[in-house]
Amino acid sequence: MSVSITYWGTRGTVPTPGAQTARLGGNTACVEVQDGNGNLVILDAGTGIRSLGKHLLGRKETSGLRADIVLSHAHWDHIQGLPYFAPLFMKGNVLRVWGPKQGDVEMETILRQLMQPVVFPVPLDALAATLEVLHVNADPITTAGCTITSMRVRHPAVTLGYKLTMAGGRSVVYVTDDELGPGGDYDVGPNWRQRFVAFIGDADLLIHDAMYTPEEYDAHAGWGHSTFVEAVELAHEAGVKRLSLFHHDPEHSDDAMDVIVARAREEAGKKSGALEVCAAAEGMTIRL
Ligand SMILES: [Zn+2]
Numbered sequence: 001m002s003v004s005i006t007y008w009g010t011r012g013t014v015p016t017p018g019a020q021t022a023r024l025g026g027n028t029a030c031v032e033v034q035d036g037n038g039n040l041v042i043l044d045a046g047t048g049i050r051s052l053g054k055h056l057l058g059r060k061e062t063s064g065l066r067a068d069i070v071l072s073h074a075h076w077d078h079i080q081g082l083p084y085f086a087p088l089f090m091k092g093n094v095l096r097v098w099g100p101k102q103g104d105v106e107m108e109t110i111l112r113q114l115m116q117p118v119v120f121p122v123p124l125d126a127l128a129a130t131l132e133v134l135h136v137n138a139d140p141i142t143t144a145g146c147t148i149t150s151m152r153v154r155h156p157a158v159t160l161g162y163k164l165t166m167a168g169g170r171s172v173v174y175v176t177d178d179e180l181g182p183g184g185d186y187d188v189g190p191n192w193r194q195r196f197v198a199f200i201g202d203a204d205l206l207i208h209d210a211m212y213t214p215e216e217y218d219a220h221a222g223w224g225h226s227t228f229v230e231a232v233e234l235a236h237e238a239g240v241k242r243l244s245l246f247h248h249d250p251e252h253s254d255d256a257m258d259v260i261v262a263r264a265r266e267e268a269g270k271k272s273g274a275l276e277v278c279a280a281a282e283g284m285t286i287r288l
């Protein structure tokens with residue numbers, strides 16, 4: 001059974017619209033994963049989720065939409081689009097939002113704050129859709145089309161990477177914010193790299209943070225993000241077939257990203273095996 005992965009937001013940190021970013025897009029993180037039966041998982045709710053909502057409303061089976069929205073963490077660029085996700089405002093839709101608890105703070109509390117009357121006109125309780133906010137713990141998430149396992153990654157706050165294993169056996173790993181370099185001090189436990197590589201396994205597609213060039217990294221060590229070289233090395237070590245560079249730096253124009261992709265492919269070419277590398281772009285669909 002086919003799986004399609006569509007990028008609705010690929011930018012990190014802050015929306016970056018404009019002529020310089022028109023090709024890869026300026027919306028923040030949001031990825032749609034759909035199996036051949038139309039079962040839907042949405043990874044993160046950055047500003048890209050607004051366009052996804054409009055797209056879903058354009059489908060025939062608009063009413064009665066069911067979807068799992070899985071949040072990596074609660075930084076703005078991963079939740080800010082949620083109040084603008086149109087299916088939330090339609091009766092009959094059933095949406096489950098999953099995310100890691102942030103210390104003692106419930107994900108539901110964070111989403112309530114996101115929609116407090118002083119900052120947004122419609123509170124969480126007034127939504128027409130049925131919305132359930134659930135915590136991700138050590139147990140896998142079971143959805144209609146896939147099983148999702150998670151692992152803590154190296155990023156400030158409690159941030160999770162996710163592996164979606166589809167009913168047909170295909171797998172996608174989504175790790176949007178993660179520092180593979182030496183900077184930072186993260187509460188991720190011993191032998192993290194080894195466990196992380198095993199977690200990714202030989203996924204059919206790895207979507208990974210590649211925010212910086214190696215030249216930029218030193219000035220940003222400890223900020224919780226990786227270079228494209230580190231993302232390529234990780235993909236190679238885990239034996240994945242395809243890598244999408246993700247969470248593009250707001251300062252990287254499309255032209256700058258062309259250079260990054262060329263350099264990333266050059267890095268991949270130095271390794272054995274055939275790793276396909278691309279930059280995630282708004283509107284791009286990858287089929288597995
Ligand atoms: Zn981010």
Ligand SMILES: [Zn+2]
Pocket residue numbers: 073075155177224
């Ligand atoms: Zn973050």
